[in-house]
Amino acid sequence: MTERAILFSAVGTAGQRCTSLRRLFVHRSLFDGFLGRLKSLYARAKVGNPLDSDTLVGPLIDSNAYAGMRAALDRANVDARWIAGGERVDTEYPGGYYVRPALAAMRSQTDIVLEETFAPILYAMPYDTLDEAIQLHNARGTACPRPSSPRIFGKPSCS
Secondary structure: OHHHHHHHHHHOOOOOOOOOOOEEEEEHHHHHHHHHHHHHHHHHOOEOOOOOOOOOEOOEOOHHHHHHHHHHHHHHHOOEEEEEOOOEOOOOOOOOEOEOOEEEEEOOOOHHHHOOOOOOEEEEEEEOOHHHHHHHHHOOOOOOOOOOOOEEEOOOOOO
16 A cells, blocks of 8 residues: 555656655665565556546656656666666657656665656665654755655654
8 A cells, every 4th residue: 555655646747746756765674675566566557648547657748857857867877776667658649758657776865866857756765763764854955945755664663
């Protein structure tokens, strides 16, 4: 249930609203298994016409949005453990910028993670203590003076 809620929060509007989930903090003991399940959901998310009720991810607004997404993923790739998704998807609308949503398993929170991209990119980072998660959560980038809708997930008794 949690993974599906995260998927919708991160990609439900192709990541193009300021309240889209951008940064996800997962307790280190849960990180690999949790991201494995989330990665599977990302791979199966239907990309296409947003008027189709089965579609979860509609198009990016234009070629500039796609270029910004690719640039962000290229920067993230330097510090990521892995990145899944981010490629264009063929649809019945060849002029549209339809993309597979991207999930980036980051080693740490880097500058690109704190930038607003307005694309379906979710940066996931592990944490060890609740204090660390809160500090990461409250970090702000130079281009975006507020946290970009982050979420913290962990064990009920994480401390």
